[in-house]
Amino acid sequence: MNSKEVDLHKALKKYFGFNNFKGLQEDVITSIIQGSDTFVIMPTGGGKSLCYQLPALVKDGTAIVVSPLIALMKNQVDAIRGISDNKGIAHVLNSSLNKTEVAQVKSDIENGITKLLYVAPESLIKEEYIDFLKSQNISFVAIDEAHCISEWGHDFRPEYRNLRAIIEKIDNVPLIGLTATATQKVQDDIIKTLGMSNAKTFKASFNRPNLFYDVRPKTKNIEGDIIRFIRQHTGKSGIIYCLSRKKVEEIAQLLQVNGIKAVPYHAGLDAKTRAKHQDMFLMEDVDVVVATIAFGMGIDKPDVRFVIHHDIPKSLESYYQETGRAGRDGGEGYCLAYYAYKDIEKLEKFLSGKPIAEQEIGNALLQEVVGYAETSMSRRKYLLHYFGEDFDEVNGLGAEMDDNVKNPKKKHEAKDELKKLLEVVRDTNQKYKAKELVNTLIGKVNALLKSHKTDTQPFFGSGKNHEGFYWMALIRQALVAGYIRKEIEQYGVVKITDKGLDYIKNPVSFLMTEDHQYEEDDTTNVVTNEKGGGAAADETLVKLLKDLQKSVAKKHGVPPYAVFQEMSLEDMALKYPITMDELKNIYGVGEGKASKFGKPFIQLISKYVEENDVMRPDDFVVKSTGVNSGLKLFIIQNTDRKIPLQDIAKSKGLTFSELIEEMQRIVYSGTKINIDYCIDELLDEDQQEEIFEYFMESENDRIQDALDEFDGEYDDEELRLMRIKFISQVAN
Template identity: 40%
Template sequence: MTLSASRHASDDLDARALSTLNHVFGLPGFRGHQEAIIRHVAHGGDCLVLMPTGGGKSLCYQLPALLRDGCGIVVSPLIALMRDQVAGLLEAGVRAAALNSSLSYAEADAIERQLLAGELDLLYVAPERLLTPRCLAMLARAKIALFAIDEAHCVSQWGHDFRPEYVGLSAIAEKFPNVPRIALTATADALTRREISERLGLTDAPCFVSSFDRPNIRYAIVDKQNAPAQLKAFIADKHMGHSGVVYCLSRAKVEDIADTLCKAGIDALPYHAGLPAEIRARNQDRFINEDGVVIVATIAFGMGIDKPDVRFVAHLDLPKSIEAYYQETGRAGRDGKPSDAWMAYGLSDIVQQRRMIDESSGSDAFKRVSMGKLDALVGLCESTACRRTRLLGYFGETALEPQCGNCDNCLSPPKVIDGTVAAQKLLSCAYRTGQRFGAQHLIDVLLGRLTERVGQFGHDKLSVFGIGGEFNEKQWRAVIRQLVSLGHLAPDSEAFGALKLTESSRAVLKGDAQVMLREQTGGRPPRAKSRRGDLVGGAPRESTGDPDLFAALKAWRSEVAKSRGVPAYVVLHDATMDGIAAVRPRSLDELRGIPGIGDKKLEHYGQELLALVNASGS
C-alpha cells in the first residue's frame, strides 16, 4: 500500500470511528485517551489501558471491535458484568452475546454457531472457559477482531483481586499472535502494571494511563466509634432513597448491618458467598434493577456491576490496599453526578488487617508488599492533607491543585498538634506494662482506672498510672491509632491485640523525634462546591432539568426495563434523561442530539419520549 493510500485508509477509519460513536452509542465525541486508544487498537496495535471506573473503558474495545473485521472477544470475570454489557449493546443495535456457565448446552451451541457464521460483533467469555481446548479450537476457526482482557489487574499477584484463572491468558498471545490485544483495568500501581504487561505479553505495547481523579466523588474517613449508628446517620442525612453499597469484612457483619439498616427503614439487602446462590442472584438483581436499594456486601460484590447511579459507597472495615479502596469507591457515581465515598476506620482495623497478612500462606515477599500497601492506606486514613491529592499521588499522579475542595480534610481541615509528650506517655505505658496488652488496658492505666485487670497485674503501682488525664478515652484511642500508623507502635503478631514498641519509638522516648498528631474537629463539615460545580455535602440533585419531566421519564424507564427484563440504566442512563428534561426536545432530530440517544434508541423509544415531553407541558 502506498503512503497516500495508507493515509487515506487511516482517515477513513477515523471517520468511521466518530460516525459509529455517534450513531451506535449516541455520543458526540471522545473523552480523554479514548480516541488515541481506539485508533491504536483499530489499526491492529496492542495496549494496556488504565482508566477510572466511569471513564469509558468499555468503549475502548467495543468500538474497535465494530471497526475491524470479525468478532471482538472480551474476557470478563463475572456473569453479571457480561449480562449487563450484552444487554446494553443489544439495546444499541450491536450483535453481542456471552458464553458462561449460566447457559444450557443448546444456548451455548447456538452462540458458538453464530460466532463461526460471522454473526456476532462482540462475544464475552469467562477466562476459565476461554482457556479450554474446545473454546480455543473454536476461536481458531473464527474471524477474531481483537481480544479485550477486562479487569486485567486480576492477572497480578500484587493486584487487589488476584484470580488464578487469569494467569493462563498469556496463551492468547501465543495462539493468536496477529490479533490485537487490549488489557484494561481501573486500578493498578507501578508494580501491578509491570506484572500485567509481563504476564499478558504486553511489555512492548504502549500503556495509556488516564487521570485517576474522580472529582464527583467526595471522600470522607471518620473515626470508628459505633459504626452501625454512624452509618445509619450518614445515610439518613445524605442518602435516604438512594442506591448504595456498604462493604464489610465478614459475612456475619454483612447480615447484621443489613438487618440494622432495614430496621431503620432503609431498603438494604445482604450479599456474600455464604448465601444460597438463588438469594445472592435475587438480591443482586434487585440492586441492579430497582432504585434506592442498598446492598451490604463483602468485597466479593461489585466488580461486575455497571450500575451508574450508585450514590454512595461506605466501608465499615478497612480494605487491604489503596487499590482496593479506589476500585470499590469507584463504583459510586459512574454517571458523573455527586456521590460519596465514606469510611469508618479505627485501630482494630489496622490490627485485624496486619494479623491477616501475618497469618496468610503467602511468601515473605508477598507479605512485605501487602504490609506496604496496608501502610499506604493507613497513611491515607490518617492524612491531615487533601485526601484526593494523597490518593492520586499513590498512583503517581500529581493533583492539579493542592486542595480539591471535595474531601473531608479540605471541607473541614483538621488541627495538627505537637503530640510528642502524649506519645512518650503512651509508649512508656506500653513498655512498663510489658508490651503484652492492647489499647483498652493501656488507656485504663493512663486514665488511672483501677479495673480488675489493672489491679490484677499491679499496674496501678506503676509511675505511668493516671498520668494521662489531659485526654479522654476517645482522644487516647486516636493517639494510639496514629502512633501505629506512624510506625512507633505495632500489633504483636504472637499476642492478639497486644501493642509493642518499634525501633523508631526509641527516638520518641528519648526526645530526639517530634510527633505531630491529628486533632479531630467537631461538627459537621460545611456544604461546598466541588470542582464540577455540583453541590457537595448534601443530597445530590436528581436532575438539572424539569423535575416533573425527569420523574415521568424515570417512571417510564422503569416500566420499559421491567417489560424487557433489563436494568433500568440499560434503557437510558440518568444523564440522558437529565439531558431530555433540560433540553425538552420537540422533534426526533432534537432528541437525537441528546448524548446517549443513538440510532436504535431513537428508533425504539423516540416517539414515546417526545410524547412524555409534550405531556409534561412547557
Template identity: 40%
Template sequence: MTELADAPASSAGGPPSDADEPASAARDALRRVFGYESFRDGQREIIEHVVGGGDALVLMPTGGGKSLCYQIPALVRPGTGVVVSPLIALMQDQVDALRALGVRADFLNSTQDPGQRATVEALFLAGELDLLYLAPERLRLPATASLLDRGKISLFAIDEAHCVAQWGHDFRPDYLELSTLRERWPEVPRIALTATATPATHTEITNRLGLADARHFVADFDRPNITYRIVPKKEPKRQLLDLLRAEHAGDAGIVYCLSRSSVDQTADFLVSNGIAALPYHAGLDAQVRAEHQSRFLREDGLVMVATIAFGMGIDKPDVRFVAHLDLPKSVEGYYQETGRAGRDGLASTAWLAYGLSDVVQLRKMIDTSGGDAAHRRRQSVHLDAMLALCETVECRRVGLLAYFGQEGASPCGNCDTCLTPPETWDGTVAAQKLLSAVLRLARERRQKFGAGHLVDILLGRATQKVTQFEHQTLTVFGVGTELNESQWRGVVRQVLARGLLAVEGEHGTLVLTDTSADVLRGTRRVQMRRDPERPARSAARSGSGSADGKAKRAVAAADLSAEATALFERLRAWRAATAKEQGVPAYVIFHDATLREIASSSPATLSDLATINGVGENKLNKYGQQVLDTLAG
C-alpha cells in the same frame, strides 16, 4: 492522558459502520450507536490505535469510559471482538445493555445449557456477532480455542486486567494463561484494561500478558464528582444510618463490611430502621446472591451491604454512595470499590469509618495469614499505604492520586480534609508514655497486653484486670490523665499506623518495633492528627465547590429546576415500568444523566431528542416517541 469527561463507561457497542476511514468509522459509531458527539479525552487515541491493529494496555478509573475503548474497535474492525471477563454473573446484564444499543452481543459460560451454547457458537461462526464475552476459564478449554480458530476475531479485550497481578487485589490464576493469546493468534490486536493499578501492578500486568511492546495509556485517575470522607469509628452502624438519612435518603448505594456476620447484622440494622437493604456475601446460597444482585441492578434506591466479593464489573451508573464500615486492606481495593459510586459523573460520596480495632485486626490477619513471608510483606505494604491515607492531614485526593503515580496534584477542595482541615498536635510525649507502658510490661513483668488494657493503665483505672496483675504499681500507672479514653485510642491507632508498635498473636497484643526506641529516646518527634468533632458535609451536597471548579461542574450537572425535577421523576417512572416489562436494569434503557438532560431541555421532536447525550440511533427508534409522550404527559 487527561481526565475523561463525556459518555458513561457502561455506554458501549453497536452494529458495524459502513464508513471506510477508521477514525471516521469510530466517530460514526460513537454518534450513531451511543448518541455522543465527541470522545472523552484519551479515548479517541486508544480507539484509533486498536482499530489500526495495535496492542494496548489501558489504565483508566472506574467510570472513565474503558468499555468504549474496546467496543468501538470491535464494531469497526471486521470480525467479532472477544472479551475476556471474570464476571460470569454479570455477562447477561452486559449483553442486555449492548443489545439495547443495537449491538449483536452474546456470551459463552457455564450458566448456559448445551443448546444455548451451540446457538451462540453458530452465530459466531456465521460472523453475526459483534462482541462475544468469555470467562478466562472457558478460554482455556481446547474446544473454545478450536471454535475461535474457525471464526474471524477482530480483537481480544482483557477486562479487569489487574486480576493477572499478584500485586493487585483480585488475583485470578486463570488470567496467567492469557499470555498465550499472542502466540496462538499473533495477528489479532489485544487490549488489556483495568480501573486501578499502581506502578508495581502496571509492571506485573505488562510482564504477565506480554504487553511490553504495546502502547500504554494511563488516564487521569481523578474522579472529581466523588467526595472522599474518612471519619473516626464510634458507633459505625449508627454513623452510617445518620449519613443515609441526612444525605442519601432514597439513594442507591453499597456498604462494604469485612466479615459475613457484619454484613448480615448491618443489613438487618438498616432494614429495621426503614432503609431498603440487602446482604451479599459468599456464605449466602448462590441463588440468593444472584437474586440480590439482580434486584440491586434493576430497582431504584436499594442499598447493598456486602463483602468485597460484590461489585467488580457492576455497571449501575446511579450508585450515589459507597460506604466502608471496616478498613480496606489496600488503597487499590479502596479506590476500586469507591469508584463504583457516581459512574454517571454526578455528585457522589465515598465514606469510610475507621478505628483502632481495624488496625489491630488487619495487622493480626497479616501476621497469621497462610502466605509466605513475601506475601505477608506485600500485604503489610498495602496496609501501610491505606493507613497513611486515613491518617493524612493533607488532601485525600492528592494522596490517592500520588499512590497511583500522579504526583503534583493540587488540593481538591472536595474531601473532608479540605472542607474541614484537621488540627495537628505534637503527640511525642503521649507516644512515649504509651511505648513506655509496653516496655515496662515486657521488661518488668514479661507480659504483653492489648490496647484497651494499656489505656486503662495510662488513665489510672483500677479495673479487675489491672488489680489482678498488680499493674497499679507500675510507674506509668495514671500518667496519661491529660487525655481521655477516646483520645488515647486515637494515639494507639496512630502509633500503630506509623509502625511504632506492632500487633502480635491471635489476641492482638502490642509489642515494640525497631523504630520505637527513636521515640523513647526523644530523637523522633510524632505529629498526630486531631480529628474534627463533627464530620464534614459533602461539598457536592452542600453546594460549595472545589478549588479547581471540577466539583462545581459536577453539581451543576445535577441541579434541576422544580419543573425539570417533576419531568425527571416522570421519566424515571416511565423508565422503571419499561425496564420491568423488559426484565432489564433501568440504566439499560437510559442513564439518570441522560434523563436529567432530557428533563432540562424538554425536547419537542425526535430530532431534538437525538441531540441529547446518550440517545443513539437504536434507542431513539425504540424509545423516542415514548419519551416525548411522557414529557407531554
C-alpha cells in the same frame, strides 16, 4: 479531519448515541483499530468498556473479551444486545451455559454474527474452546480487569497468569489490556506477563473531582452513625461494604428494621438471590446494598450517591475501585470510610497464615491504607500520589472535596525534623522500612536494628523529643512531597531521592500537620451532624446530668455509675431524649434502667431543651434488630437454670470473655441476672463481700482500678463477674 475520524464519530453516534468521545477514548480506539497492542488505565466511570466495544463492532471478525465476573459479562452483553436487532451480536461463554446454548454461541460466531464474545479465563483454558476459536476470525483479545494478572493487584487470579500462552494458541492477534486501577508496579507486571512490551499505553487521570472523601473513627456507635447518614440522604442510592458475610447480613437487617430499603449481597447467597438483589438495586426497588467486595464490579449504575466502608479495605486499589462506584454520572458522590486500627490488626492476623511473600505484599498494601486513613493532608493528593499522579491541592479539580481540607489541622514548621529524617534514611544505608526508621529516631531497640548495629550509631534516638506517630506522619508527607520513595520490590523499604539529598544540603521551610490519632476511647461519643463533621455531646447538659446522677444515686444508696454510665449520660446530651421510649434507645439504657431511674432525667432534659431552644435530632432512634434480644433471652433463661457459663458460651459459639461482655450489657441496661451459682464456686463469702464493698464505695466501676486496688488478689474474670452481680443487685 480524515475519513477514519469521521467514521469513528459516525459509529459512535450509530451504536451508542453519543456525539463526542470522552477523555482518551478516541486515541485508544484508533490504536486498537490500527492493530497495535494497547494498554489502558482508566478509572471506573471513564468509559473503559466502550474502548473495546466500538472497535469490535466496526472491525471484521469476533473480539474476545476476557473478564473475571459472570455478573459483569451478563450486564455488558445485555447492553450490547440493546443496540442491535440481532441477539447474537454479543455472547457469553462460561460455566453458566448448557450444551444447546454453547452450540448456539458457536454457530453465531461461525456465521460472523457475533462481534463480542465474553469469556471467563477458566473457560478459555478448555481445549475444546481453544480448538474451536483457532479456526475462527478473531479481531483482537481484550483483557478486562487486567490487574487480576498481578499478584500486586488487589484481585489477583492465578489463572490470569497463563492468558498469554492460551491466546498465542488461538491466534496472533492484537492484545488490549484494561484496568481501572493500577500502581506503577502493577502496570509493569501486567505488560510483562502479557508480553506486550511494545504496547501503546494510555493512562487517564485518576482524579474523580466530584467525589468527597471522608474518614471517620469507628466507634461503638457506628450503626447509629450509618443510619443517620443514610437518613440524611433519603431516597438516594448507596453501597455499604463490609469484609465479612456475617457483618453484611447484620447491617442489612439493622437497616431494614430501621425503615431503610436495603438488601444484602455476598458470595454465600445463591446465584438467584444475588441476581434478584442486584436487579432490585438497579431498578431502584431498594436504596442500599450491603455487600462484600463480591458486589459491584459489574454494576453500571451511574447514580450511586454514597459508598460507605464499614470496614477499611485491604488495599488502596480496592478502596479506590469501590469508592469509584459513586457518582459515575459526574453528580454527587460521598465516600465515607470508618477506620479503627483494630481492623488492620485483624487483617494482619488473617495474612499470618499465608506464604511469606504473600504476607509481605499484603502487609505492604495494608500500611498504605493506614497511611491514607491516618493522614491529615489532602486525601485526594495522598490517593493520587499512590497511583503515581501529581495533584495541585490548591487549584486542582475537587481540591476542597475532602474532610481534611474542609477541617484542616494546624501546620507547623518541620524543616529541621525533615532534614534529620532524611539524614537517618541516608545514614542507615536506605535499608529500613518506615517502622524501623521511626524506631531509630525515637531510640527503640529491636532485633533488626541490633543486627545492623544501628543502636550504636550517634543518630540513634536523635528524634526522642517527638513521639513515634509524629515521625510516621512526617515520613508520609515526605513521601508525597517526593523527598523519599518506597521500594515496592523490597516491600516498602524507604529510599532517599535526589530531591531528598538536595534538601539535606539546602533545607527550606517544610510545613507539616500531625496525623489523626483515632483512639477508641476519645471518640465513643462522636456522631455526625448535617454538615458531615463530628458533633460532640452538649457539655453544659452533661454537667447537669452528672449532678442529677449523683443525687439519684444518693437517694437509692448506690454509686453514681450504677445509675447510668458516663457514656450513657454523654449520649443523652447528644440526643436529648424526652420520652421513655427515646431514653431506652440511649447507649447502655434498657427498659429496666429507664423505668427505675429515668423519670427525673427525662424531666431535666425536657426543661433544658425548652429553656435553651434546642433543636433535637429527631432521627436518632435506632431500633435494634432483635438479634441481641434473642441472645439476651437465651442468657437470662440459662443462668436461671444454673447452666455453667462455659456451656452457655459454647452453645452460642462465644468465647468466655464475649459472654461476660454480653452479660455486662444486659445488667448495665437494667435487667437482672443471677450468676451466684457460678460465683460461689470461685469465691467464698468473705471474698465476695470484700469486692462488693469495693464497688459500693468506688467512684467508678473500671476493672483496671479494681485490679490495682486488689494487687493481684483477684483476676480479671472474677472481678468482672462480681461487677455483674453488683450492678444486677444494686442498680436494677
